Amino acid sequence: MNAPEPSRTLAAPAALPQGRPPGAKVLSLRGLHKTYRLGSHEVPALRGVDLDLGAGELLALIGPSGSGKSTLLNLAGLVDRADAGRIELRGRAVQALGEAEATRLRREAIGFVFQGFNLVPVMTVQENVDYPLFLSGVAAPERRRRVAGMLQAVGLDAHAAHRPDALSGGQRQRVAIARALVKQPALVIADEPTASLDSGTAERVLDLMRDMGHRHGASFLVASHDSRLVSRCDRVVELLDGRLKGAA
Amino acid sequence: MNRFEGPLRWLKFAWLNTLRNRRRSAVTVTIAALGTAAIVLAGGFALYTYESLAQASARATGHLVIARPGQFSGDEETPLQHGLEGADALRRQLLADAEVRHVLPRIEFQGLVSNGDKSTIMMAVGIDPDAEFAIKGPFLTLHAGRMPTSGERGRVALGQGLARTLRAAPGSGLTLLATTADGALNAIDVSVAAVVGTGIPEIDQRLVYTDLATAGQLLASTRLSSLGVFLSSMAATAGARERLAPALPGLEVRSWLDQAPFYRSVRELYNRIFGALGLVIGVIVVFTVANAMAMSIVERTREVGTLRALGTLPAQLVRSFALEGLVLGGLGALAGALLALSTSLGLLLFPVQMPPPPGRSDGYPLQVAIDPALYGATLVAIVLLSMLASAGAARRTVGRPIVDALAHT
Numbered sequence: 001m002n003a004p005e006p007s008r009t010l011a012a013p014a015a016l017p018q019g020r021p022p023g024a025k026v027l028s029l030r031g032l033h034k035t036y037r038l039g040s041h042e043v044p045a046l047r048g049v050d051l052d053l054g055a056g057e058l059l060a061l062i063g064p065s066g067s068g069k070s071t072l073l074n075l076a077g078l079v080d081r082a083d084a085g086r087i088e089l090r091g092r093a094v095q096a097l098g099e100a101e102a103t104r105l106r107r108e109a110i111g112f113v114f115q116g117f118n119l120v121p122v123m124t125v126q127e128n129v130d131y132p133l134f135l136s137g138v139a140a141p142e143r144r145r146r147v148a149g150m151l152q153a154v155g156l157d158a159h160a161a162h163r164p165d166a167l168s169g170g171q172r173q174r175v176a177i178a179r180a181l182v183k184q185p186a187l188v189i190a191d192e193p194t195a196s197l198d199s200g201t202a203e204r205v206l207d208l209m210r211d212m213g214h215r216h217g218a219s220f221l222v223a224s225h226d227s228r229l230v231s232r233c234d235r236v237v238e239l240l241d242g243r244l245k246g247a248a
Numbered sequence: 249m250n251r252f253e254g255p256l257r258w259l260k261f262a263w264l265n266t267l268r269n270r271r272r273s274a275v276t277v278t279i280a281a282l283g284t285a286a287i288v289l290a291g292g293f294a295l296y297t298y299e300s301l302a303q304a305s306a307r308a309t310g311h312l313v314i315a316r317p318g319q320f321s322g323d324e325e326t327p328l329q330h331g332l333e334g335a336d337a338l339r340r341q342l343l344a345d346a347e348v349r350h351v352l353p354r355i356e357f358q359g360l361v362s363n364g365d366k367s368t369i370m371m372a373v374g375i376d377p378d379a380e381f382a383i384k385g386p387f388l389t390l391h392a393g394r395m396p397t398s399g400e401r402g403r404v405a406l407g408q409g410l411a412r413t414l415r416a417a418p419g420s421g422l423t424l425l426a427t428t429a430d431g432a433l434n435a436i437d438v439s440v441a442a443v444v445g446t447g448i449p450e451i452d453q454r455l456v457y458t459d460l461a462t463a464g465q466l467l468a469s470t471r472l473s474s475l476g477v478f479l480s481s482m483a484a485t486a487g488a489r490e491r492l493a494p495a496l497p498g499l500e501v502r503s504w505l506d507q508a509p510f511y512r513s514v515r516e517l518y519n520r521i522f523g524a525l526g527l528v529i530g531v532i533v534v535f536t537v538a539n540a541m542a543m544s545i546v547e548r549t550r551e552v553g554t555l556r557a558l559g560t561l562p563a564q565l566v567r568s569f570a571l572e573g574l575v576l577g578g579l580g581a582l583a584g585a586l587l588a589l590s591t592s593l594g595l596l597l598f599p600v601q602m603p604p605p606p607g608r609s610d611g612y613p614l615q616v617a618i619d620p621a622l623y624g625a626t627l628v629a630i631v632l633l634s635m636l637a638s639a640g641a642a643r644r645t646v647g648r649p650i651v652d653a654l655a656h657t
Contacts (some may be wrong), residue, residue, distance in 0.1 A: 079557050079650040100561065107559020114654070118554040122264035135559050140253060179558075 025091070026186045026219040027053040027076055034071050034242075036137035045071040046082070047242040053187070058210055060230050063239035069223035070191055072239065076221055077110055077189040078102045088184055107135050111180030111218065113209075115192035117172040119164040125175050126151065126160040132183045150178040153215075154208060170201030177209055180218050183243040188213065190222040194229055206232045258564075269544065273576060276540040280630055281578020281587060283529040287626045288588035290525055292616035294518045299617065301515075302482060304387045305508035310352065310476025313507055314338070317500045320475055328429045331471025332499075340592045341495070342477055347488045350600050352379050355463040355471075359426030361415045361456060370410065372424065372456040374463025376460035377405075384476060385509040389610070393418030393442035402462050403441040407455030408609075418442060423458065424456070429469035434510040436466045447610040530633055533580075537573055538637035545569060545645045552645055553653025562646045569642035570635040577634020581627040588623075592616040 034046040045068045053059050061069050074080035075087065078094060087095040094105060110240050111132075112118075119128050129150055133143040151157040154174040156167075164172055173193060180188050193209065194202035206229050222229065230236050238245040266273045318330030325545075330414060332338065338347035339351045355374030360367045376400040381388065392411075404424075420440045428434045438458065445452050464470060479488050485503050493501040505511070545552070555565060580609055600614040645653070 077557065079654070103556070103561050106557060108539055112554075112557050114554070116550075118550065118654075120551060120555070122268065123262065132558055134254075134257065136565075140250070218560050 006051065024055040025052050025058075026055050026089070027051075027221065028086075028088040028091075029072075029076065030086040030088075032072070032075055032087070033083045034068075034075060034080070035083055044242055046075070046085075049085070049239075049242070049244055051244065053221055055186075055219055056214055056217055058213055058232070058234045059222065060233035060236040061223045061239060062225065062230060062236060063245075067239040069239055069241040073189050073191050073221060073223050076187070077112060078106050107132065107184045108183070111185040111188040112184065113173070113176050113180050113188060113190035113193045115195045117164070117169070117176045117196070119172055119175055119179075121164055124161050124163055124203075125156060125167070128164065128175055129178045129182050132179060136183060146182055147178075150182045153212065154178045155245045160182065168201075169197050170205060173197060173205050174208060175199075177205070177212060179211050180217055184216055185218055188218050188220045190220060190224075192224055192226075193222060193226065194226045199228070202226065203228055249530060254385060258571055259575075262568060262575050265544070265548075265568075265572050266575050272540050272543065276576045277580040277583065278538055279536045280533050280577050280634060281583035283294055283533040284581045284584025284626055285587040285591070286520065286529050286584075287372065287526050287630075288585060288623055289591060290522050291622045291626070292588065292619060293614075294522050295617035295619050295622065296615050297518060298511075298515055299538045300612075301508070301511045302504070305511050306326060306478075306482060306485075306504040307384050307387050309507045311482065311504050312477040312489055312506070313474050313502045314342070314477060314492075314496065314499055315474035315502075316498065319560055320500060326429055326431050327427055327467050328355070328469045328471040328473065331355075331429075331469065331473055332475065333471060335472045335475060338475060338496075342475065342492065345488060345492060347479045347481075347484040348477055349480055350379055350383065350476075352376055352383070352476040352478065353460060354474050354476060355460060355467065356473040357426050357463065359466075359469055361410070361414065362422065362423045362425065363416060364423070366414060367425070368410070368413055369454060370424070370456045371451075371454040372426075372458060372463065374458055374460045377457070380457075387446070389445040390445070391443045391445055392638050393448045396441040396457070396459065399458065400441070401459060402436070402438045403459070404438045404462075405442040405444045405457040406440055407452035408443055408445040409449055409453035410455060411440070413453070416440050416443075424458070424462075424466055426466050428467050429471065432468070434466055434468060436462060438462065445609065447604075447608050450607070452609065455530070523625040530629065533630060534633050534637045537576060539643045541569060541573060541638040542641040544572075544615075545642050549645055549648070549656035550655050553648075553650050553656065555649045556646075556653065564574050565646045566639050566642050569646075570639040573634040573636070573638025574631055576638075577631045578627075580634070581630040581648055584630070585623050587618070589618065590616050616621070639645045 029049055029051040030045050032049040036043045036045055048074060061072060063069050071080070075082050078097070082095055085095065086093060089105065089109060094102070095103065120131070123131065126147055130143055130147045133146060148157065151160055154172060154177060156174055158176070159167060159171065164175065167175065190209070194205055197205060202216055209220060222233065224230065315332065316330040318324060324330050335353055339353070342348050342351045343626050353376060357372050359370055359372065376398055377396045381395045391408055396405055404422070411417065412421065418440050421437060422440060423435050423437050425433065425435045436438040444455070444457070446455065477488070489501050489503055552565060556562070595615055598614060601611050602614045
């Protein structure tokens with residue numbers, strides 16, 4: 001079992017979920033490189049990033065704009081491909097998976113929380129949260145039970161039949177968190193999850209993410225500029241010019 | 249998950265997506281409806297025309313025409329050179345077939361018709377008047393007098409144009425002149441019983457119907473030109489021909505279709521015209537649906553990226569957009585079919601008379617056939633085209649890298 005990559009820790013790790021040994025690696029990134037090509041111009045986004053994420057860990061990824069945070073999230077979330085390097089999810093090398101297999105893995109094991117919430121506007125809150133389970137072919141009674149439990153956990157059970165446009169920003173982000181966690185993923189990728197929220201709402205959303213992550217055993221990889229978020233994370237790593245700060 | 253839940257959920261998703269931009273969806277549905285209605289109405293009009301022409305052709309000659317081969321080729325040196333002998337036995341043989349309803353004898357000949365002051369060419373047909381006029385039904389119009397009956401001798405029905413040329417009216421006396429089967433010239437006096445119209449001026453200018461006995465007397469022959477066989481239905485024609493032809497050695501059996509070059513020409517022309525029309529309408533529907541869907545899909549690029557990130561397969565998304573095409577095309581096709589159906593029924597309740605077509609003297613009621621196969625094929629075609637157009641428009645966006653789709657603004 002490998003230890004997580006040394007990093008700048010700003011907060012003590014909270015209690016890890018039951019059933020998972022502390023420090024068990026969910027995500028392991030080794031030597032990740034990614035370069036964007038804009039015509040004849042090449043823009044290196046990641047230059048050899050090594051990072052581990054433990055089970056139930058809430059890891060904040062900070063850094064200035066253009067430092068490579070979103071690129072790292074995209075590679076870890078299997079929505080983009082690295083030019084070089086190795087990605088392991090729950091011990092399995094996934095960097096070279098075909099499109100269909102990567103899609104299946106995202107469906108089963110990775111949740112996403114976006115800055116702009118990205119809820120489907122024509123679906124109700126209940127349908128949005130239910131969608132990942134529906135895709136996975138979970139039986140309807142089981143889906144109803146899990147969705148109801150998740151909506152209750154995020155305090156939105158009274159809004160199950162509402163459409164997203166009838167909710168506040170904080171409520172929408174709670175729906176997005178419920179959607180990310182309802183399938184009990186190993187990993188949740190969150191890109192600036194509090195950037196569109198006011199201060200009080202952002203803090204409540206952060207507490208919810210932390211609480212839900214620990215309760216459901218999901219590891220969070222969160223990119224953020226938000227100092228409030230950083231103070232609530234188990235560990236913080238900083239990216240600068242495509243490299244982890246402090247790394248060689 | 250039960251087997252219907254998945255498809256129903258995708259269908260509901262597609263339905264809700266079509267309601268996002270109601271004006272655009274309404275325009276798309278309207279164009280699909282108008283396209284469907286245009287195809288069904290044009291096709292129904294063509295089918296009605298084909299059916300009417302086929303009925304007219306079959307009633308003019310019989311579903312089957314039986315004669316000696318030389319009669320069809322028209323290369324006789326004297327009248328009835330290739331005529332049928334012993335027609336009564338042949339009639340009995342034909343009437344024994346279960347599909348045969350009537351067997352009508354005909355003697356066709358040319359000659360002159362004179363009113364004493366003026367002579368002109370005639371194209372005459374000796375017939376059994378009662379049966380022949382009953383079968384012609386609405387395809388022969390009585391303009392004056394009364395139709396001659398089978399018991400009368402020396403009574404004729406004249407085409408309207410010929411009656412006008414000879415200044416003849418019911419009760420007028422005329423003389424028919426023709427060459428006999430032996431090649432001699434013969435004449436016979438007749439009286440006009442009726443003035444009739446076929447709707448084709450060129451035929452009405454020469455047409456004379458007389459009874460078989462008068463025709464036989466004029467031509468000095470007991471032969472017939474042909475036997476017209478009338479069946480229980482148009483659909484029985486091919487089968488009856490296959491059954492009867494082998495049992496009639498030395499005779500040729502032709503169908504009404506072989507004897508109807510006008511029908512074949514019209515059908516070929518209409519097939520091309522309405523085929524091209526259908527193609528143009530199909531292209532318009534495809535482009536309209538594809539354009540509407542392309543706009544809708546581009547607006548939802550970020551959502552496509554989100555759904556892909558959540559684990560939706562590209563094929564599932566393409567199918568989902570195809571279902572939106574199914575909803576739009578299906579609603580349009582149904583509305584168009586209802587519009588076409590109500591128009592067809594409206595034309596039955598409130599007839600619209602069309603002017604005479606070229607080469608005809610009579611107008612005709614505008615009617616549109618209500619053909620379930622035409623409706624079904626058009627609905628299926630419009631729905632499939634809409635689905636294909638939607639899927640085609642979706643493929644590019646769905647195939648974009650997820651990160652690009654998520655970054656779309």
